[in-house]
Amino acid sequence: MHITIHRPEDLSTSLRGAWHRAMDESPDHANANANPFLAPEFAAGIGRYRGGAQVAVLHEGGEPVGFFPYERNALGVGRAIGLGLSDCQGLVSRPGITWDISELLRACGLSVFEFDHLVEEQKPFGRYVTGTFPSPVIDLKVGGGHGSYAEWLRGAYPGLAKTTLKKERRLARDLGEMRFVYDERDPRVLHTLMRWKSAQYRRTGRMDRFARPWIVDLVDHLFRVREEHFTGVLSVLYAGDRPVAAHFGPTSRTVFAAWFTAYDPELRYYSPGLIMHLRMAEAAGRDGVRLMDLGRGEKEWKDWLKTRELRVGEGFATRPHPVAAAHRLWRRPVRGLRNTVLAHPTLRDPADRLLKTVGTLRTSGRVESGRARPHAR
Numbered sequence: 132m133h134i135t136i137h138r139p140e141d142l143s144t145s146l147r148g149a150w151h152r153a154m155d156e157s158p159d160h161a162n163a164n165a166n167p168f169l170a171p172e173f174a175a176g177i178g179r180y181r182g183g184a185q186v187a188v189l190h191e192g193g194e195p196v197g198f199f200p201y202e203r204n205a206l207g208v209g210r211a212i213g214l215g216l217s218d219c220q221g222l223v224s225r226p227g228i229t230w231d232i233s234e235l236l237r238a239c240g241l242s243v244f245e246f247d248h249l250v251e252e253q254k255p256f257g258r259y260v261t262g263t264f265p266s267p268v269i270d271l272k273v274g275g276g277h278g279s280y281a282e283w284l285r286g287a288y289p290g291l292a293k294t295t296l297k298k299e300r301r302l303a304r305d306l307g308e309m310r311f312v313y314d315e316r317d318p319r320v321l322h323t324l325m326r327w328k329s330a331q332y333r334r335t336g337r338m339d340r341f342a343r344p345w346i347v348d349l350v351d352h353l354f355r356v357r358e359e360h361f362t363g364v365l366s367v368l369y370a371g372d373r374p375v376a377a378h379f380g381p382t383s384r385t386v387f388a389a390w391f392t393a394y395d396p397e398l399r400y401y402s403p404g405l406i407m408h409l410r411m412a413e414a415a416g417r418d419g420v421r422l423m424d425l426g427r428g429e430k431e432w433k434d435w436l437k438t439r440e441l442r443v444g445e446g447f448a449t450r451p452h453p454v455a456a457a458h459r460l461w462r463r464p465v466r467g468l469r470n471t472v473l474a475h476p477t478l479r480d481p482a483d484r485l486l487k488t489v490g491t492l493r494t495s496g497r498v499e500s501g502r503a504r505p506h507a508r
Contacts, residue, residue: 132191169223176353232255232448259448269412269437271420271421283438302398306373318351
């Protein structure tokens with residue numbers, strides 16, 4: 132196996148085409164290989180704004196047969212491309228290709244490779260996985276292709292479907308006729324979504340991703356990408372002329388990745404986020420998408436909407452090296468503590484309430500001092 136290293140944004144047209152073919156040649160076009168987070172367009176987007184982004188290209192018989200996107204720092208510490216943002220990670224290869232993880236890390240100049248959403252099919256990483264977690268998905272063609280997801284949901288959760296429709300009618304009555312745009316091209320609404328999401332992060336005590344200019348720039352860039360294997364899709368729910376909920380995420384030909392969803396907090400009692408996801412699922416199914424990936428994480432609304440679960444892994448693939456040992460000693464306890472809290476409701480619920488209290492105090496403190504933090508833009 133011959134391995135070459137490239138900047139993702141500098142890949143030739145022929146290498147991008149080979150990468151796309153590897154995505155398409157998987158036995159099931161709705162499986163992990165077809166996820167837009169594994170497309171060259173996502174890696175190239177990260178490469179525009181992150182200096183350490185690279186791609187290892189695996190060649191066999193002179194042909195490119197595998198693609199491994201990653202980020203590397205000066206000490207040889209590697210991580211999955213877009214770690215912290217990507218909901219699907221791994222090596223994309225043509226069917227039947229075998230590769231060795233030690234050889235791959237050596238060719239990439241990595242002593243350690245950290246991942247947290249590794250797809251289950253990545254067998255060579257197996258012994259380095261420290262934990263696996265459910266990643267809920269929605270099959271938009273359920274029942275062996277017979278019937279729609281909306282029909283399945285009405286049968287599985289009739290109470291939820293009835294309540295959601297009632298709230299949607301009430302929202303239309305109070306604010307104006309409901310209108311849903313699956314692929315909105317107005318960048319002003321994208322910035323409204325980022326403001327809503329930024330406020331939500333702060334309100335709930337989470338890290339505000341949109342306080343990082345490079346993430347804002349990345350989302351702006353991906354919004355403009357319109358390719359067959361990766362399209363940045365902004366979906367918006369309107370009541371009258373007022374946007375009430377929005378979502379931005381990437382989609383491939385067959386997989387829709389749920390990414391950033393937010394809504395007008397003044398309208399939370401109407402459940403606009405849930406209405407939004409139901410409308411997205413219906414529209415994506417009509418557009419030919421077969422799978423909506425909701426991403427790792429336990430949320431009640433994900434349990435309501437999912438039809439099944441995939442498994443994703445986290446861990447550290449390593450080669451014998453002092454830097455690898457130090458990185459594991461530093462990062463693994465942090466991940467272990469976080470996962471312990473998330474796995475136990477008796478710990479998770481109080482922690483969630485504490486974060487929200489901190490977020491409320493932090494937000495009210497800025498308002499009272501008159502030094503409200505501006506949006507990342």
